[in-house]
Structure formats: structure tokens, C-alpha cells
Amino acid sequence: MLVYALTAGVLFGLFYSLVGLGLNLVFGVLRMVNLAHGQFVMLGGFAAYLAYVRLGWHPLVTMVVAAALFLGIGYLLYPLFAPRLAASTDPEMISLVFFFGVAEMIQALAVIGFGNNQRSIYAPVFGAAPVRLLGERFPAAWVVSGGVSLLALLAVYLYLYRSRLGYATRAVMASREEALVSGLSVGRISALAFGIGLALAAAGGVLSPFLLGGVNPGVGVGLTMTAFAVVVLGSLGNPLGTVLGGLIYGVSLMLMQSYLSEWTNLLPYLLLLVVLLVRPSGLLGRGVRHA
Amino acid sequence: MRMRRLIGWRMAAGAALLGMGALVAGCGTSAAPTAKAPTQITVGTLYAGSGAFATSSLPEYQGLQFWAQQVNAKGGAFVKAYNKRIKVKIVAYNDQSSATTATTLYTQLITQNKVNLLVADFGSVLTSVAVPIAREHKTVLFDITGTGASFFTPNNKYIVLTSLPTSGVWPESLAGFLLHKGIKRVAILYLTNDFDQSQATTLASRLKAGGVTPVYDHGVPTSTSSYNVLIHAMAQSKPDAVIELGYPNNDIAFLQALASSGQHFNMVFTVFPGQLLSLLQKNVGAKGLAYTYTYPTPPLLAYNKVNYGLSLSQFTKAFQAQTHTGVNFLTIAGYNAGLVIQKTLDTAKSLRQSDLRQAVAGFSGKIFTLDGRFRINSEGAQVGETLPVGQLVPTTKGLQMVVVYPAKVKTGSSVYPAP
Amino acid sequence: MPRVWSGAAVLVVVLALCLVLPQLYANQFLFFDLMVYLALAQGVNILYGFTGYLPFGYVGFFGTGAYGMSLAVLKLHLPPVPAVLAGGVAAVVLGLVLAPLLRLSGAYFAIASLAASQAVYYVVANPSLTGVTRGPYGISLARVYHPSQSYLVMVGVLGLTLAAVLYLRRSRRGMVLQAIRDDPQSAAMAGVNVVRERVLAWLASALIAGLVGGVFAWQISVFYPATVFDLSTSIMAIVFTLFGGTGTLLGPVLGVTVLFGLYNVIGVSEPQYFQLIYGALIVLLVLFLPGGAASLLKRRGIDVL
Incomplete structure (x- = not known):
């Protein structure tokens, strides 16, 4: 049972790493909190459902298409809101209000467009038989989802640490002001980061019906909150930390489900509190300012 | 078709909140x-x-x-x-x-x-x-x-x-069915909210009164959407009957997870196929519901x-x-x-x-x-309707609801263990 | 007119309106709910406007107050008003336990307080505590239900809250707090006990939410844990406050009146598109009024107190 819970936790956690990473990237680069992140994930889930039911697309195909689409949408949307928000006295916090409004709109449109009912995709689309892993049987969708998340995380890692644009992105994350002074086109880099954030949300969203039993317009809020917990657990602004945060979240959740199910939801939050109190900057944080 | 139900003054009255004081103008027009x-x-x-x-x-x-x-x-x-x-x-x-x-x-x-x-x-x-x-x-x-x-x-x-x-009264006939069938190893997984937990409490106490102690009896938060590990944990207790008490979305997630887990139980019971059959079927398919049990309600009870x-x-x-x-x-x-x-x-x-x-x-x-x-009692609670136990049996015409317990409303026998 | 008097005038006008409006428009709960958000927004304002900490999990104190009040009635058989005070005390105790969170800053603090509120919720609602909190079965205070009395007590709590913000706007303590918010190092060097001042503001804001939660429990009297630990309560209070403009007395009042007003106008007139219109309005307002509604007044030279 222990091995099963741990492995399931890692697979499940990788999904949350993917969801959290998008949020973290947007916060790190834009210094804005995307409170609508979970709603974008939800849209990804509906994309997977509709593409599968109407067009017969395999979810992995949908994933690539949706991610590309959301990347473009994010890139184009950025100049419409970000400069205006940045002009306010406290952009980091006023962005909360802005994205709260965006979240409400997305959710309302999803209700109008897709209805309130739970939608799920016939799970055996990834193979009917459970997959054997470490001597235990796991649903094929979980294993595929874990693998795909890992690949997506790797791609983001390569982008951030092995490409010129990624290097510039990290420079903006480290200090927006210095990046501006040194002549980087902060606006374009930020727009791209926002696009990538949404793309990651969409990618995670496509996987969500398989891990969360389905998708409905109401799942966004919970996803945003969990993504936040995962991000902070690992440390804001550090992409690698988010991966660790997701894994810790997934494993602790599954351990609780196995051994103390009544308290399942408590542990991740307690864990987050303890981590923050002991290591305030998150597990992989480099230390934040404190007075 | 939608009912027309817009009354103009309501908007005026609400709008007055904006100016707080301006409210005076908006009232006094309601029709008593x-x-x-x-x-x-x-x-x-x-x-x-x-x-x-x-x-x-x-x-x-x-x-x-x-x-x-x-x-x-x-x-x-x-x-x-x-x-x-x-x-x-x-x-x-x-x-x-x-x-x-x-x-x-x-x-x-x-x-x-x-x-x-x-x-x-x-x-x-x-x-x-x-x-x-x-x-x-x-x-x-x-x-x-x-x-x-x-x-x-x-x-x-x-x-x-x-x-x-x-x-709290819902599981009476379910408990009766389990005891009647002589099913000794029962696993109960419920959501920790008023609706589901009160059912779980009644079920467990009726079973205990009949000499059956559930081999697994745990609650999970209402927001639970991932059931894979829970199913695995339940399977460890080797139950014959698995009773999952949730809301519609939980039942869907549970049945989905069960279908892809590779686990098989002799009896699986969930609440909402009996109330929202087409929604459940759309999500988990006729195959995912085949031979599962539920509380049938109209239109499944005609x-x-x-x-x-x-x-x-x-x-x-x-x-x-x-x-x-x-x-x-x-x-x-x-x-x-x-x-x-x-x-x-x-x-x-x-x-x-x-x-x-x-x-x-x-x-x-x-x-x-x-x-x-x-029929209501003196406190206004409904006592006329009862919730029997039914099983969804696959036929050539799709899923058929067979009421299996109690005897006086029974329309057929249960297929137990489920194939 | 000296500012302190205009501040007092605002307080009197708001309270008088809260007392008079239900006589004119009989949906008393609408005004009760309005007062709940007026008070919660000022609670957020005391913390965020004066110390820069944004409490995402503010509803934790609200729910704790509601449960503190209910348990004082059910277990200690206190009359409702002392029980509301007990709710406030319960929230302050929680505030003391969570005081170490103030070591965090910015988004870290926001998320940590959110985690704390969720942790409290999952403990209160847990089935193993059914004997104490009634767990998932929720609370019924039918015995002491008295909506008109609880309404009056709510007016009192709102008055206290507004007075507290006025005090902070006018006193040395308020200035000290804002100095800490803007530059903690210099404040500390100037001999200010940074930690003590922050903790006091934190506890004051916890006390407000606790009292409000206590009166709320009394007013609705039948509720499930999810009703009083609903995260959207936090989010709405924060959005209202930020929208109105923080660090002032009038900003949050304005924010709540406009956004809560819109919420109810749209809610009763256009039920189908409720959420869409509401979201769109918030987006537009923030984009074209990023400094908060109070900035409009400020620009026109109106004192926002």
C-alpha cells in the first residue's frame, strides 16, 4: 500500500507541478498573481473533452494544439491589460482583483457554453488495461499523464536554462528594473511568459479530466488554490521548486488518502504552513527580504 | 421556454444600494x-x-x-x-x-x-x-x-x-439487502458532509446490529475527485461489497477510477445513478455502470x-x-x-x-x-416515499433497472456476484 | 471642518443609514450582508492598508468567530451577545497562534494565511470532531435566533470597526504602522517596535472578523461549515477593499457599496448573466481605474479620510 501511495502520489504530483509551473512563471516574470489560472486549466479540460467527443482527437493531439493556441492568446492579450495594471500603485495586488474578474467571466462563459454538468472522457483512450509500475497496477491515464507532465516540465527547463530567450526571461524574473535598464525588451519577454503560463495551464487542463474524474466549470477555483500551494511550497519565482512542490503535494495527499482519509485535505495545508514557518522562502527559495 | 419574471422596481430597488440613500425612491410599489x-x-x-x-x-x-x-x-x-x-x-x-x-x-x-x-x-x-x-x-x-x-x-x-x-433513512433497505444476501465484507467510503455521512452512519449501525462490521469505513472530504488510491486502499481490505456515498461528480469520478483501476468487486453501490442516470451514463458509459447498484427513484421506478x-x-x-x-x-x-x-x-x-x-x-x-x-409526519418530513435497492443490468436495449430489494417491490433478482 | 469631525460624520451617517434602510426596504438580510462586507473590508483594510499584509485566508477568522459564537451558545449556554464576544476572542486566539506568519511577506503571507484558514476549516468540519463542532452536520442555533437583535449588534460591530479605522487614520499609531509598511528598516531604526505594532494590527483585524463571524452565525443560525469558511468571502472582501482604495476610511466603504451593490442589482435583475456581467465590470473598472475608486475622489480634491 505504501509503494502504491507513493507512486500514485508522484504521478499525481507531476500533474500539479505542471499546473503550478504556469502560475509561477507568470508571477515570476510579470509580478502579477493570475487568480484565473485554474479557469484556464478548466478550459483546457473542456478542449480535451470537446475535441475528443466532436472531432475524435486523441487528448495528446489536443494538448499540443491547445497549448499552442493558448500561447498565442496569452501573447496577444498581454499588451491589453498589463501596462494599465502596471500603472497602478500596487500592481501585484491590484492584479488579484483584475484576474478575479477574468476568472468570473471565464467561468460564466463556460457555464453558458458547456453547461454545468460534469464531463469526462472515456478513460481507456490511453489503453484499457492498467499499466504495471513497480509491481503495482496503475490506470494507464495516470502513467501517461505523469510521463507527459515530465516531458513538458523538461521542455520548460530547456527553454529557461538553455535558450537565449529563457536566459532573458530569468533575468527579468531576477529583477525587472535591471532588465529594463540593460535594454532587454521586457514587454515582449513578459508577453511570451504570460503565453507560456497559459499554455502550461491548457496542457495541464487537457490531462485534468483523467486525474480528477472529469471537468466542469466550477473546478477552476480549487485548482488555482492548489496551484498556489504547490508554487509557494517550492518557492515563488523558482521553476524547479514548483516541481518539488507538486511532488510533495501529490505524495502527501495520496499518503493521507491511504492511511487517514478523513484528514486528507488538512495535510497539504499544514505542510505548507510548516514549510513556510521553518523555511519562509519555500523549500528551494533563495531567501526573500525580511525586516 | 422561460418564464417572464422581470419586475422593474426590483432593479430600481437594487440600484438604490449604490447610492444607499437613494433607496427611498425605489420602494412602496410592491403588490401585497x-x-x-x-x-x-x-x-x-x-x-x-x-x-x-x-x-x-x-x-x-x-x-x-x-x-x-x-x-x-x-x-x-x-x-x-x-x-x-x-x-x-x-x-x-x-x-x-x-x-x-x-x-x-x-x-x-x-x-x-x-x-x-x-x-x-x-x-x-x-x-x-x-x-x-x-x-x-x-x-x-x-x-x-x-x-x-x-x-x-x-x-x-x-x-x-x-x-x-x-x-439518514435512505440506507435502510440497502442495509437490509446486504444482510439478506449474507454479505459479510462491506466497505463504506463516504463524503464527510451531512447528506453522505448521515447515510454512512445509519448504514454502519444497521449492519452492526445485524452482526456485520464493515471492513473499511472511511470518510473523505467533499472536494475529493481522485479516487484511484482510495480504491486501492479499499481493495486491500478484500471487500465483497463496496458502497460509495457521494454527490454526482464524486460518483462519476469514483466509477471512472474504478473502471480504469483493474479492480473488481462483487457488488458496487453508488447513490446518483438512481437519480441522474443519463448524466452518469454519458460520463462513465453503460459498461462502467453495468451490474452496479443504486437507490432507484422515478423515472427508474415507474x-x-x-x-x-x-x-x-x-x-x-x-x-x-x-x-x-x-x-x-x-x-x-x-x-x-x-x-x-x-x-x-x-x-x-x-x-x-x-x-x-x-x-x-x-x-x-x-x-x-x-x-x-x-405523506409527511408532524414535523413536515417526508415518510411516504421509500428508497429500494436496484441493480443496473445490461441488456440488448441498454441498461435495465431491476429492483432487487425489499421483497414487496422487487422486480427481479440481483446478479451477485457481478460478472 | 477638522478631518476628525468629518470622519466621525461619515461614521454616523453610515450607521444611521444601516438603521434606517431596513425600515424602507424590508429585505433586512441584504443590509446585514452589506454590513458584513463593510466590516470585513475594513478589517482587511486595517491589515493591508496599514501594514501591507494581504490576508487571503481572512475567512478563517470569520469562520472561527462563527463557530466560537455557536459553541459558546450550545456548550456554555451563554446568551448570544456574550457569545458573539466569545467568537471574537476565539478569532484573536487563532490570530495569536498564527502570529508567526507575519514573518512572511507579500504573496507568501497571502498564501500562508489561506493555508491556515483551510486548515482550520478542515479541522472544524472533520467528522472525528462531531462531538465538539458537530463536524459536517453543521450548526443550528434555533433557540437564540433573533434576526432583529442580531442586526442591531451588527450595526454596533460595524461602528466599532469604522471607529478603529478612524483612530488609525488619526493617531500616531496609524502613522507608525504606515511607516512600517513603507520602510520597515528605517522604522525599526527610529525606535519603533515593528513586531509588536504589526501583531497588534493583525489581532485587531482578527477580532473584527471574529465578531462579524459571530454575529453572522447568530443571524443565519442554521449553517454548514462550508457556509462560514467559504473562500469567496475572503476574496470578495479583498476585491472590494482593493477596488475602493486602501489605507483610507472611505475607500473600502465605496468599494463595498459599489461592487456589492452591483452584485445584488445584477443578481436580482439578470440572473442568467449574473457572473459574466459582474466579472466584466470588475475587469473594466480595474483597467480604467487602477488606483481604486477612491483615487477618483482624490483626483477631484475630495478628502477620502
Whole structure:
């Protein structure tokens, strides 16, 4: 049972790493909190459902298409809101209000467009038989989802640490002001980061019906909150930390489900509190300012 | 088709909040019922247009709307107090599944719209806040599916549960079935909310009284959506019967996870296939539901011998013709609430709330609708309807509901263990 | 007119309106709910406007107050008003336990307080505590239900809250707090006990939410844990405050009146598109009024107190 819970936790956690990473990237680069992140994930889930039911697309195909689409949408949307928000006295916090409004709109449109009912995709689309892993049987969708998340995380890692644009992105994350002074086109880099954030949300969203039993317009809020917990657990602004945060979240959740199910939801939050109190900057944080 | 229910002053009154002081202008225009026959009977209700309860709330609201259209097509509901037919008008607000918003809106219906009859939104959470308000304003609350035991108390005469028994009573026949079958290893997985936990508590205590101690009996938070590890943990206790008590989305997630887990149990029971079969089937497929058990409710239980309102087959036909949507239990429950209201108007000597409640007590036990026998106890809780145990058996024509317990309503034998 | 008097005038006008409006428009709960958000927004304002900490999990104190009040009635058989005070005390105790969170800053603090509120919720609602909190079965206070009395007590709590903000706007303590917010190092060097001042503001804001939660429990009297630990309560209070403009007395009042007003106008007139219109309005307002509604007044030279 222990091995099963741990492995399931890692697979499940990788999904949350993917969801959290998008949020973290947007916060790190834009210094804005995307409170609508979970709603974008939800849209990804509906994309997977509709593409599968109407067009017969395999979810992995949908994933690539949706991610590309959301990347473009994010890139184009950025100049419409970000400069205006940045002009306010406290952009980091006023962005909360802005994205709260965006979240409400997305959710309302999803209700109008897709209805309130739970939608799920016939799970055996990834193979009917459970997959054997470490001597235990796991649903094929979980294993595929874990693998795909890992690949997506790797791609983001390569982008951030092995490409010129990624290097510039990290420079903006480290200090927006210095990046501006040194002549980087902060606006374009930020727009791209926002696009990538949404793309990651969409990618995670496509996987969500398989891990969360389905998708409905109401799942966004919970996803945003969990993504936040995962991000902070690992440390804001550090992409690698988010991966660790997701894994810790997934494993602790599954351990609780196995051994103390009544308290399942408590542990991740307690864990987050303890981590923050002991290591305030998150597990992989480099230390934040404190007075 | 949607009821027209926009009253201009409401907007004016709300807008006044903006300027706070400007409110004075917006009031004083509401129409209170006079001693003469009113031009219409207003039925106030809430629905959840979005959020956690929308899936269940909207069909229920549709059922009530359908009832109003049926009645109005005949010139209105017969109101004994005025000895004539009067048209029915539904006033409805959207509470978006929030109990706090619902509190404001219930108060709005009573104090501003001064509705003649008050109908609760779906389920215990959204009904709970209406209970004290209705009582305070001495207004009878027609509660469709709010089955929390705490709503029904000896000194509250302002509530009538029209459809289901309180949730703690639901598993009586399920426990009976398990004991009858001699199933010794039972696993119970429930959500820790009033609705599911009260069922789990009753089930476990009935089983224990029959000498069976569940091998697995655990609660999980209502937000649970990932059941894979839980199924694995349950399987470790080697149960013959797995009882999962959830809300619709949890049941879907559970059955999905079960289908892809590679686990097999001799008996699997969930709550909502019996109420929302087409939704569940759409999500987990006929294969995912094959041989599972549930509490069958109308339309899966066919009550065609009715003495009030449409029979099930008439209702199904008329409802589909008009709305082009399928019938599920909640549309029937909404329609049934309308029937109870209709009968109340038909027999109450005045539209005073105390007379309305007295009228309900008067016909309790005497009407039999497509939802079964309507009978309430002195506290207003439903005791006429029962929830048997049924099994979904795959046939060439799709899934067939076979009622397997108790003996007097049985339509076939259970297939146990499930293949 | 000296500012302190105009501040007092605002307080009197708001309270008088809260007392008079239900006489004119009988939906008393609407105004009760309005007062709940007026008070919660000022609670957020005390913390965020004066110390820069944004409490995402503010609803934790609200729910704790609601449960503190209910348990004082059910277990200790206290009358409702002392029980509301007990709710406030319960929230302050929780505030003391969580005081170490103030070591965090910015988004870290926001998320940590959110986690704390969720942790409290999952403990209160846990089935193993059914004997104490009634767990998932929720609370019924039918015995002490008295909506008109609880309404009056709410007016009192709102008055206290507004007075507290006025005090902070006018006193040395308020200035000290804002100095800490803007530059903690210099404040500390100037001999200010940074930690003590922050903790006091934190506890004051916890006390407000606790009292409000206590009166709320009394007013609705039948509720489930999810009703009083609803995260959207936090989010709405924060959005209202930020929208109105923080660090002032009038900003949050304005924010709540406009956004809560819109919420209810749209809610009763356009139920189908409720959420969409509401979201769109917030987006537009923030984009074209990023400094908060109070900035409009400020630009026209109106004192926002």
C-alpha cells in the first residue's frame, strides 16, 4: 500500500507541478498573481473533452494544439491589460482583483457554453488495461499523464536554462528594473511568459479530466488554490521548486488518502504552513527580504 | 421556454444600494395580496445557475416551471379560498450555489416579492438557510430535496419536505439487502458532509446490529475527485461489497477510477445513478455502470397508477415534447413540488400560511403522484416515499433497472456476484 | 471642518443609514450582508492598508468567530451577545497562534494565511470532531435566533470597526504602522517596535472578523461549515477593499457599496448573466481605474479620510 501511495502520489504530483509551473512563471516574470489560472486549466479540460467527443482527437493531439493556441492568446492579450495594471500603485495586488474578474467571466462563459454538468472522457483512450509500475497496477491515464507532465516540465527547463530567450526571461524574473535598464525588451519577454503560463495551464487542463474524474466549470477555483500551494511550497519565482512542490503535494495527499482519509485535505495545508514557518522562502527559495 | 419574471422596481430597488440613500425612491410599489382574489398566485424559488449544485438544481427548477406551464394552460390553479382558477407565476432568482447569496434572495422573495408560496432550492446546503427565515416570517417552506435531519423539529410547522425522506433513512433497505444476501465484507467510503455521512452512519449501525462490521469505513472530504488510491486502499481490505456515498461528480469520478483501476468487486453501490442516470451514463458509459447498484427513484421506478397529476409516462412525454430535454429524478421532484402546491391551493381555506400548512397535513397520505405516495409526519418530513435497492443490468436495449430489494417491490433478482 | 469631525460624520451617517434602510426596504438580510462586507473590508483594510499584509485566508477568522459564537451558545449556554464576544476572542486566539506568519511577506503571507484558514476549516468540519463542532452536520442555533437583535449588534460591530479605522487614520499609531509598511528598516531604526505594532494590527483585524463571524452565525443560525469558511468571502472582501482604495476610511466603504451593490442589482435583475456581467465590470473598472475608486475622489480634491 505504501509503494502504491507513493507512486500514485508522484504521478499525481507531476500533474500539479505542471499546473503550478504556469502560475509561477507568470508571477515570476510579470509580478502579477493570475487568480484565473485554474479557469484556464478548466478550459483546457473542456478542449480535451470537446475535441475528443466532436472531432475524435486523441487528448495528446489536443494538448499540443491547445497549448499552442493558448500561447498565442496569452501573447496577444498581454499588451491589453498589463501596462494599465502596471500603472497602478500596487500592481501585484491590484492584479488579484483584475484576474478575479477574468476568472468570473471565464467561468460564466463556460457555464453558458458547456453547461454545468460534469464531463469526462472515456478513460481507456490511453489503453484499457492498467499499466504495471513497480509491481503495482496503475490506470494507464495516470502513467501517461505523469510521463507527459515530465516531458513538458523538461521542455520548460530547456527553454529557461538553455535558450537565449529563457536566459532573458530569468533575468527579468531576477529583477525587472535591471532588465529594463540593460535594454532587454521586457514587454515582449513578459508577453511570451504570460503565453507560456497559459499554455502550461491548457496542457495541464487537457490531462485534468483523467486525474480528477472529469471537468466542469466550477473546478477552476480549487485548482488555482492548489496551484498556489504547490508554487509557494517550492518557492515563488523558482521553476524547479514548483516541481518539488507538486511532488510533495501529490505524495502527501495520496499518503493521507491511504492511511487517514478523513484528514486528507488538512495535510497539504499544514505542510505548507510548516514549510513556510521553518523555511519562509519555500523549500528551494533563495531567501526573500525580511525586516 | 422561460418564464417572464422581470419586475422593474426590483432593479430600481437594487440600484438604490449604490447610492444607499437613494433607496427611498425605489420602494412602496410592491403588490401585497388583497382581500379580493389576487390576479395571480406567486411561487417564489431559487435555483443555482452555476457552481457546485447547478447540475442538480437546474433540472429541479425546470420541473417546477413545467408544472406552472401545465397549470396555466388550463387557466391556472384552482384556489379554493376564492373558488376559482388563478394563474400561477414563478418568481426565481439565481443563488449561484452560495448559501449566503441564497439567504439574501430568500428574504427578498418573502419581504419584497411577498410570494404566496416559497419553494427551496435543491439540496440541504441551499435549503438550510431558508429554514429559519421561513419560520421567522411564518411562511411555509416547500422543501423539495433538502433532507438534512436538523431542519425538521417538533416546534417548526413551517416546512414541508415534498420528495425524499431525510437522508439518514435512505440506507435502510440497502442495509437490509446486504444482510439478506449474507454479505459479510462491506466497505463504506463516504463524503464527510451531512447528506453522505448521515447515510454512512445509519448504514454502519444497521449492519452492526445485524452482526456485520464493515471492513473499511472511511470518510473523505467533499472536494475529493481522485479516487484511484482510495480504491486501492479499499481493495486491500478484500471487500465483497463496496458502497460509495457521494454527490454526482464524486460518483462519476469514483466509477471512472474504478473502471480504469483493474479492480473488481462483487457488488458496487453508488447513490446518483438512481437519480441522474443519463448524466452518469454519458460520463462513465453503460459498461462502467453495468451490474452496479443504486437507490432507484422515478423515472427508474415507474409510478403510473397516480391519483393526482400526470403519471410518469404522461409526464415523460409531455416534458420531452415541451423542453426537448430528458426526464430525471430531479425534474420529477420539481414537478412533484408543484403538484403538492396545487393540491394545497385546491384545499386550503385561505392563502394564510397557517391554513396552507393545515391543508398539507389534511391531504398527507392521500395523494399518490408520479413520485410515489406523499405523506409527511408532524414535523413536515417526508415518510411516504421509500428508497429500494436496484441493480443496473445490461441488456440488448441498454441498461435495465431491476429492483432487487425489499421483497414487496422487487422486480427481479440481483446478479451477485457481478460478472 | 477638522478631518476628525468629518470622519466621525461619515461614521454616523453610515450607521444611521444601516438603521434606517431596513425600515424602507424590508429585505433586512441584504443590509446585514452589506454590513458584513463593510466590516470585513475594513478589517482587511486595517491589515493591508496599514501594514501591507494581504490576508487571503481572512475567512478563517470569520469562520472561527462563527463557530466560537455557536459553541459558546450550545456548550456554555451563554446568551448570544456574550457569545458573539466569545467568537471574537476565539478569532484573536487563532490570530495569536498564527502570529508567526507575519514573518512572511507579500504573496507568501497571502498564501500562508489561506493555508491556515483551510486548515482550520478542515479541522472544524472533520467528522472525528462531531462531538465538539458537530463536524459536517453543521450548526443550528434555533433557540437564540433573533434576526432583529442580531442586526442591531451588527450595526454596533460595524461602528466599532469604522471607529478603529478612524483612530488609525488619526493617531500616531496609524502613522507608525504606515511607516512600517513603507520602510520597515528605517522604522525599526527610529525606535519603533515593528513586531509588536504589526501583531497588534493583525489581532485587531482578527477580532473584527471574529465578531462579524459571530454575529453572522447568530443571524443565519442554521449553517454548514462550508457556509462560514467559504473562500469567496475572503476574496470578495479583498476585491472590494482593493477596488475602493486602501489605507483610507472611505475607500473600502465605496468599494463595498459599489461592487456589492452591483452584485445584488445584477443578481436580482439578470440572473442568467449574473457572473459574466459582474466579472466584466470588475475587469473594466480595474483597467480604467487602477488606483481604486477612491483615487477618483482624490483626483477631484475630495478628502477620502
